[in-house]
Amino acid sequence: MTHVRRKAIAILGAVLVPSAMMAPAASAAPADPPPGVTITVVSFSQDCWGGEVSMPVTATSFTVRYWGLHALAGGDSTPAESRQKCQVVLRVDNAVGFTYAISRLRFAGSAEVAAGATGELKTQHNFQGTPPSQEWTHKVPGPHAAPWTFDQQIPLDQVAFKPCGEERLLYLDTEMGVSAGDSDPSRTSIMALDTPDDSATYDLLWKTCP
Numbered sequence: 616m617t618h619v620r621r622k623a624i625a626i627l628g629a630v631l632v633p634s635a636m637m638a639p640a641a642s643a644a645p646a647d648p649p650p651g652v653t654i655t656v657v658s659f660s661q662d663c664w665g666g667e668v669s670m671p672v673t674a675t676s677f678t679v680r681y682w683g684l685h686a687l688a689g690g691d692s693t694p695a696e697s698r699q700k701c702q703v704v705l706r707v708d709n710a711v712g713f714t715y716a717i718s719r720l721r722f723a724g725s726a727e728v729a730a731g732a733t734g735e736l737k738t739q740h741n742f743q744g745t746p747p748s749q750e751w752t753h754k755v756p757g758p759h760a761a762p763w764t765f766d767q768q769i770p771l772d773q774v775a776f777k778p779c780g781e782e783r784l785l786y787l788d789t790e791m792g793v794s795a796g797d798s799d800p801s802r803t804s805i806m807a808l809d810t811p812d813d814s815a816t817y818d819l820l821w822k823t824c825p
Contacts, residue, residue: 646821648674649710656705657784663701676719679703679787679815681808688732688793690803697794703787712824716776719818720751722765724808728757731798734806736765737790738815742775742783749773755806757798762812779824789815 652674659666663684670677687696707715717740728734734755741747753765777783791806798804807813 646713646823648819648821649713652707652709654705654707656703658702658704660700660702662699663789666703668703668705674819676816676818679817680811680813681789681815684789684791684809685805685807686734686791686793688795688804689729689798689800692803698790698792700788700790703789705785705787707785713821714776714779714824715819715821716774717748717817718769718774718820720765720767720769721816721818722753722808722814724763724765724806724813725810726755726759726761726763726804726806728755728759728793728804728806729798729802730758731796732757732802732804733794733796734759734763734804735790735792735794736806736808737792738788740785740787740817742777742785744783745775745778747786747788748775757796757804774820776820776822787815787817 652670654668654670654677656668663681666679666681666684668677668679681701684699684701686699709715720738722736722738724736726734734757736753737750739748739750748769751767753763755763777785789808791808793804793806795804808815
C-alpha cells in the first residue's frame with residue numbers, strides 16, 4: 616500500500632435515522648431501537664481534519680469514516696507524526712423513554728509497517744460528564760502491508776448507558792500510533808484509518824427508561 620499524506624476539508628454533518636438518546640436503570644431489559652433517531656456530528660478535533668458519520672435505518676449501529684487520521688514513523692517523518700489523536704463528538708436524539716450504550720467496536724484500517732516496527736490503535740468513549748470507558752488497544756507488528764481489523768465485544772458489566780432523561784453528548788476518542796522499534800530507519804511505516812475502505816463501526820444496545 617502506498618500512502619500519500621494529504622489534507623481534507625472537515626465536514627460536520629447530520630444523518631437522520633431511527634435511534635435513541637436516554638439511559639436506563641441497570642435492571643431494564645434490552646429493547647428494540649425506537650423510531651426517529653437522529654445523529655448529528657458536533658465536531659471533529661482539528662488533528663483529524665474531519666470526516667463523516669452514518670447510521671443505518673435500523674439504528675443498531677453507526678459508522679465513522681475519518682479523513683487524515685494516520686501515524687507515521689521512520690523515513691522522513693517527524694516525531695510528532697508518530698502519534699495522532701482524534702475526538703469525534705456526536706449528538707444522538709431519540710424518542711423519549713429510551714437510552715442506549717455502545718456494546719461493540721469494529722475497526723477496519725490499513726497499514727504498511729516495516730519489520731521491527733509496530734502500529735497501534737487505541738480507542739475509548741464516554742458520555743459528556745461521565746468517566747471514560749476502558750481503553751482498548753490493537754497492535755499491528757511488522758512486517759505488515761495489508762488491511763487490519765479489530766473487533767471488540769464490550770463485556771456486559773462494562774457497558775455504560777446514557778443517563779435517562781438527560782442531554783449528554785457522546786465522545787469517541789481514537790488514537791493511531793507507530794513505533795519504529797529496530798526497523799530500517801529509511802523505511803516509513805504507517806498505521807491508518809483514512810482510506811475510503813477504512814471505518815470504525817459502533818454497535819448500539821438499547822433499553823427503555825423506567
